[in-house]
Amino acid sequence: MIRFVLRRLLWAIPTLLLVTFLVYCAIRIGTDPVQSYKRANSRLTAKKIAEFKEINGLYEGFGGYVRGYFQWLKGFLTGDWSKSIFRNGDVWPVLKNALANTLVLGITASTLGIIIGNALGVFAALRPGRLRDTAVNSAALVGLSIPPFVSAIILQLVFAIYWQRWFGGGSLFPTSGVYPPGHSGFDLFLRIKHMVLPVTVVAIQTIAVYSRYMRASLLDVMNSEYLRTARSKGVSERRVLVRHALRNALIPVTTLAFLEVGSIVGGLIITENLFEYPGMGRYFLNAYSSGDFPQLMPWMVIIVASVIVFNLLADIVYAFLDPRIRLD
Amino acid sequence: MIAADELVGITVASVSPRKQAYLRFKEHKAAVGSVFVLTVLVLAVLLTPLTARYGVNEPVIDIKVAKNQFLPPRSEAWFGTDDIGRDIYSRLLYGVRVSLLIGLASAIISVVIGVAVGAIAGLKGGLFDDIMMRVTDIFLAFPILVSLLVMRNVLGAISWMKPIIGELSSVRFLIFLFAIFGWMGVARVVRAQVLSMREREFIEASRAIGAKNGHIIIRHMLPNSVGPILVALSLSVVGAIISESTLSLFGYGPNVGAGSTSLGLLVGGSAKAARAGYWWLVVFPFAALLIITLCISFIGDGLRDATEPKASGGRA
Numbered sequence: 001m002i003r004f005v006l007r008r009l010l011w012a013i014p015t016l017l018l019v020t021f022l023v024y025c026a027i028r029i030g031t032d033p034v035q036s037y038k039r040a041n042s043r044l045t046a047k048k049i050a051e052f053k054e055i056n057g058l059y060e061g062f063g064g065y066v067r068g069y070f071q072w073l074k075g076f077l078t079g080d081w082s083k084s085i086f087r088n089g090d091v092w093p094v095l096k097n098a099l100a101n102t103l104v105l106g107i108t109a110s111t112l113g114i115i116i117g118n119a120l121g122v123f124a125a126l127r128p129g130r131l132r133d134t135a136v137n138s139a140a141l142v143g144l145s146i147p148p149f150v151s152a153i154i155l156q157l158v159f160a161i162y163w164q165r166w167f168g169g170g171s172l173f174p175t176s177g178v179y180p181p182g183h184s185g186f187d188l189f190l191r192i193k194h195m196v197l198p199v200t201v202v203a204i205q206t207i208a209v210y211s212r213y214m215r216a217s218l219l220d221v222m223n224s225e226y227l228r229t230a231r232s233k234g235v236s237e238r239r240v241l242v243r244h245a246l247r248n249a250l251i252p253v254t255t256l257a258f259l260e261v262g263s264i265v266g267g268l269i270i271t272e273n274l275f276e277y278p279g280m281g282r283y284f285l286n287a288y289s290s291g292d293f294p295q296l297m298p299w300m301v302i303i304v305a306s307v308i309v310f311n312l313l314a315d316i317v318y319a320f321l322d323p324r325i326r327l328d
Numbered sequence: 329m330i331a332a333d334e335l336v337g338i339t340v341a342s343v344s345p346r347k348q349a350y351l352r353f354k355e356h357k358a359a360v361g362s363v364f365v366l367t368v369l370v371l372a373v374l375l376t377p378l379t380a381r382y383g384v385n386e387p388v389i390d391i392k393v394a395k396n397q398f399l400p401p402r403s404e405a406w407f408g409t410d411d412i413g414r415d416i417y418s419r420l421l422y423g424v425r426v427s428l429l430i431g432l433a434s435a436i437i438s439v440v441i442g443v444a445v446g447a448i449a450g451l452k453g454g455l456f457d458d459i460m461m462r463v464t465d466i467f468l469a470f471p472i473l474v475s476l477l478v479m480r481n482v483l484g485a486i487s488w489m490k491p492i493i494g495e496l497s498s499v500r501f502l503i504f505l506f507a508i509f510g511w512m513g514v515a516r517v518v519r520a521q522v523l524s525m526r527e528r529e530f531i532e533a534s535r536a537i538g539a540k541n542g543h544i545i546i547r548h549m550l551p552n553s554v555g556p557i558l559v560a561l562s563l564s565v566v567g568a569i570i571s572e573s574t575l576s577l578f579g580y581g582p583n584v585g586a587g588s589t590s591l592g593l594l595v596g597g598s599a600k601a602a603r604a605g606y607w608w609l610v611v612f613p614f615a616a617l618l619i620i621t622l623c624i625s626f627i628g629d630g631l632r633d634a635t636e637p638k639a640s641g642g643r644a
Contacts, residue, residue: 019466023478030481145622147570149577149599150614157602157610165605175603266471270574274599285578288477307469 005316012308017073023300024069031291033058033085039291040086056082056294072297082294091295095283099265099302101178102272102279106264109199113206114257120207121214122246128219136211143208152201152274159197173197176276198275202268206260213256218249255318262310266303349555352634359630362623369620373425380418381406384587387413401608408608410597416608419589420616426584427569427591428620430499434506435564439557441507442514447545449515450522457519464512472509473574480505480580497583499590506571510564517560521553555635562628566621573617591617 037052038044053059057071075081081091124136160171173196174180183190221227222245230244231237269281276282280299287295319325343351354360372379382388388405389396396413399405407416449457467475483489483505484496494500522545525531534544550557569591575581576596584590594613601609 019469022466026478026482029485030478032485142622145625146618147574149574149595150618153598153602153610154614157605157607161602161605162607263471266474269471269473270577273578284474289579303471303474304469 001316001319004319005312008312008315012312016305016308019304020073020297020301021066021069023304024072024297025065027293027296027300028058028065028068031288031293031296033291033293036085036291036293040088076298076301081298084295085292086290087292091298095295095298095302098278098280098283101277102265102268102281105195105198105202105272105277105279106261106268108195109202110206110257110260110264112199113203114210116203117207117210118214118253120211122218124211125215125218125222126241128222133215137215140208140211143204144212146204148201148205148270149274151204152197152271155197155200156274178278198268198271198277201271201275209260210253210256214249214253217252218245221245221249224248251318251321254321255314258310258314258317262307262314265306266299349634353630356626356630356633358626359633362626362630365619366623366627369424369623370428373421373428376418376421376425380421382415382418384419384422384589385414386418388415389413398606398609407612408606410609416594416612420591420594420612423589423591423594423613424616424620426499426582426588427572430503430506430572430582430590430592431565431569434503434510434568435561437503437507438510438564439514439561442511442560443518443550443557445511446515446518447522447549450519451526451541451545460515460519464516467509467512472571475509476505476571476575477580479508480575483508495583497580499582499584502572502575502582503568506564506568509571510567513563513567514557514560517556518553521556522549525549525552555631558631558635559628562624562631566624566628569617569621591620 033056034049034053037049041048057068059065059068072082083089084091084094087094120136120140124133127133156175159173160175163172164170174194175197178194179187179190227240227244230240235244265280266284268277268279269284271277272279272281273285280302283295284299286292287299387396388399388409391413396409397411399409399413401408405415405417407420409415410419445460449460470478480496483493483501493504525548531544531548534548539547572582572590572592573595574592576590576592577599579596581592581596582590584593591613595617598610598613
């Protein structure tokens with residue numbers, strides 16, 4: 001087990017280096033940092049531009065890219081991050097806030113989605129082929145087919161805009177931000193009110209995924225021989241379900257949950273932007289549209305690292321929960 | 329000469345696998361219904377001279393006669409009008425045409441590349457296989473929107489590709505952009521198919537009589553993978569249509585010129601329209617998008633059930 005983890009960790013490092021190098025090249029080609037610098041500051045002298053290139057390691061040619069990458073990497077690892085081109089400030093405080101906001105949204109939505117989705121999946125799998133099974137399964141299929149922006153905009157239309165017209169007063173749920181404009185300090189009630197709609201949008205997708213996955217997983221276990229053995233021993237149906245079936249059915253679901261957590265960090269871009277939620281997704285689109293290279297790179301690293309780390313965790317958890325899995 | 333089954337007194341009606349698949353597909357009600365809906369839609373979109381009520385940029389009512397902006401649905405404009413008085417119903421017909429073209433064209437390119445790469449990777453294995461799998465892994469590590477936006481910039485910055493893929497955000501450009509992501513799904517499916525068939529007896533038999541790899545792929549493996557490939561094709565059409573809408577929503581949609589529009593662009597305008605409370609500018613484009621994507625998904629689902637009866641749990 002320990003050997004497996006160590007080997008995977010050792011593999012993760014070159015993977016991370018290679019991927020970040022490719023991302024570095026892609027972003028430098030795609031959003032030319034020198035051009036962005038020129039757009040941000042009019043009346044630049046040639047000396048200023050050369051200085052900017054030197055500081056950020058923006059050398060030309062393939063060798064220059066490699067050299068620039070290592071210069072960037074050294075700065076990144078030692079905490080000496082280059083400043084944002086457009087805001088001309090440090091990147092980390094902004095990125096940290098965005099990350100925290102996204103984690104709050106993502107973890108709330110995933111927790112709700114996983115609980116409700118699994119409950120629905122079990123509910124459906126207990127009577128396969130019957131009405132409740134068909135209903136849950138079809139609803140999940142529809143939920144999966146609806147892109148998040150459709151549910152987001154429809155929810156805004158109904159609960160914010162038309163709510164006012166139909167019932168008077170303000171809108172039921174606000175459609176943007178985490179607090180009303182001008183608000184300062186922490187307020188749990190306001191915060192929850194602002195998060196209802198975005199959480200719903202994300203949770204719809206999660207519920208759809210997990211209800212189908214849990215249903216399939218539980219049905220798989222229900223047909224297994226060891227359940228028949230347990231029943232024939234005279235174990236009560238309730239105990240068969242809870243002790244034998246559910247525990248085994250949860251193994252693949254847990255793995256999926258770990259993979260999902262890894263993709264939360266960058267996976268809420270559409271929802272965040274439609275609700276003007278100041279998270280990682282909004283951070284990315286702002287940096288992307290202005291071509292802000294120093295802001296984009298750390299974002300990318302966080303995304304890749306979280307996917308790699310949680311993939312590894314998912315493998316470890318899977319092996320830990322299911323003794324049939326051998327790691328060598 | 330008497331056939332063997334006649335000799336023992338049983339007659340067995342032989343049904344070809346293709347016929348069996350067709351019969352199974354007919355059982356899938358949602359898929360058959362989707363084929364019908366999609367056919368009607370495609371006809372309506374192709375026959376715009378008959379079906380559309382106004383031109384792309386033609387106002388419903390002359391602005392000098394009466395106000396024509398943001399009219400809710402009414403007899404002159406079934407789906408209402410937009411900010412400069414154009415008929416949403418007609419614009420949807422023109423827009424769906426462009427978006428279906430983007431979806432189909434990019435999916436076909438994806439399938440051609442994906443089948444070639446997947447088949448070679450599956451059959452040859454080795455370094456090529458490793459590289460292909462790692463490349464797709466890397467793309468999968470990022471949210472699709474991030475990959476699309478980053479690759480969009482990269483493609484736009486490579487000047488020598490401009491004659492092939494066109495200007496940034498042109499329809500042709502988007503087709504190639506979506507194809508870059510579409511082929512990976514197809515390649516994985518084909519690779520898995522090839523791997524599962526590689527050691528089967530009929531392939532071994534073919535190899536024993538001297539068939540070359542190319543022959544084996546084209547004559548044996550691809551005909552046996554038609555089902556999964558069609559499913560992958562339907563997935564990449566849906567993926568491209570939704571991607572187009574998503575990009576448009578954030579202002580990176582297709583640049584179709586003044587005389588045209590696309591479903592993505594109409595969907596993309598919905599976020600602003602929703603805040604202003606113009607529900608018809610939201611509901612109708614969304615409905616068109618959902619009808620198209622759901623129909624294609626159902627057809628893909630039906631095709632999978634029809635060609636791989638085992639995959640649906642043996643119930644089909």
